Amino acid sequence: MSQRFRIGLFILIPLVVILDQWSKWLVLKTPVFNALGCLDRTQACGKIELSSVFDLSMVWNRGVSFGIAQSEGLMRWVMVGVTALIAIGFAVWLLRTARALSALALALVIGGAIGNVIDRVRFGAVVDFLDFSGIYFIWVFNVADAAICVGAVLLFVDQFLMSRDEHSAGTGSKS
16 A cells, blocks of 8 residues: 555545534534524434435434434443544554555544544534435434445455455465
8 A cells, every 4th residue: 555545544534524524514504403493402303305315304313323322421421432442443453454445444434433423522412414215214324424334334345355365365276
């Protein structure tokens, strides 16, 4: 992996964080959501219907991915700590990996994790707003969640490719 690629990865991480936080800021500043009282963080708010496939739906997510394991109080801070430790572990992995696809995947996951940790610290919940329920995807998510999911899939693919490559190298070709 080239030095230039590594530098690009360390630009990608804050880029994901900035895009995530900027998109959430835009949603929080949307007059419709403000009028619905969405900023009090006690309720799921309204929906802005944009198409038959995609809407903006303001949701305060106190859980993990896709609203699993809702938490408040002390558990909020436990989740912040655990997420931060996982991101640090992934950063160490990123520094040590020689595989470009793994590095790209880890950068996406780290950027997404940081974006969601910022929300959890600031608001006690993560701002979710991307709603594809028109195609029967029932969860509302955000840019950070998307980066984490894409990164996780890429990491899985790279690990699969690595095991396939190791298997091929171990068996050799018989001609």
